[in-house]
Amino acid sequence: MIDYKNQSGLYLVTLNNEEFISVNANDPRRAKTSIKVNRSNCKFGKAKDLQNREKNYWKVFREQNVNFIPLALMTEIDMAEKMVLKELNKYRVKGRTGMKNEWLENIDHIEVINIAYNILIERKLTFKII
DSSP: OOOOTTOOEEEEEEEOOSSOEETTTTOTTTGGGSOEEOTTOEEEEEESSHHHHHHHHHHHHOGGGEEEEEEEEOSOHHHHHHHHHHHTGGGEEEOTTSOEEEEEOSSOHHHHHHHHHHHHHHTTOOOEEO
16 A cells, blocks of 8 residues: 555545445445446545545445555645546536535546646646656
8 A cells, every 4th residue: 555644635436346435335324315336437536634634534445445555645636636527527426415416427437537636737737646
């Protein structure tokens, strides 16, 4: 495992599980009402501490189901995430309230990675590729 502790940045998560698992499987109060995802989904997101974020996914989906891919180390994570998610808007999964979240469907994770890097480069944001 690469040490991302205390490093902020953008990441992508893919899953290995075929069965659908609630994105809040570790929280019995919310598990039944949350969206469910499997290997056909991926998630683009930001984290202030990439290593801790990866461990959070292990708690929800079990470590063997999680492929955590840090994409870029950077400090402007809020702005960068918004820019990328705007571009990915049509792929974002809607929850039961109709709100879109960071989980994606009907898009290959490689395409998500390419879109993210293209936006970071086009917008001339400062980042380090991991």
